[in-house]
Amino acid sequence: DAGVIQSPRHEVTEMGQEVTLRCKPISGHNSLFWYRQTMMRGLELLIYFNNNVPIDDSGMPEDRFSAKMPNASFSTLKIQPSEPRDSAVYFCASRGDRSRTDTQYFGPGTRLTVL
């Protein structure tokens, strides 16, 4: 079975540019999570979706960040405009419904560098 797929794996951009990160959850999973990992703050939740609906976006840093889940197999996290402090590894994770598992499975991450 394919795991969570993220693209791109690495992204280098300049300050002010728009960045779009993509995620394909595990087939059949109905919850999707976006996390960010930095040295200073560790791993923190940005937003999560349940059945394609955003449930908790309290971790989204500011209006420059937005996330969408147009269907059950695809989600995007967009940063516009990007800033150097957005440099981090962004992870996507998915989880099945309660009858199957409560475990979140993570994608390989996208390493973002904003110059």
Place this chain on the structure above:
Amino acid sequence: AQKVTQAQTEISVVEKEDVTLDCVYETRDTTYYLFWYKQPPSGELVFLIRRNSFDEQNEISGRYSWNFQKSTSSFNFTITASQVVDSAVYFCALSEPLIYNQGGKLIFGQGTELSVKP
């Protein structure tokens, strides 16, 4: 508020030594889940184990074992006869309870970097 503390930032051992990674958590919920994830140098996060708050039975999986004690709010991870391939950052995480299949975001500890020398 929920919180996970991994007091050991870095641990270095020699191959074949046993090593225990500590995890202490705080939560007011009576129902919750605890997890361990491994992050090898390649960067991905690999799920190792999940334990719910009603199951205090210790678990063993090969060289890995976990000790869950609600009385001390701890969920420690032991690697027996460590190997170089165990070198990684290990994260302990706490999950809030699911309500109508919603919720369950993970609160991570800061991680423990384990280095196993040959």
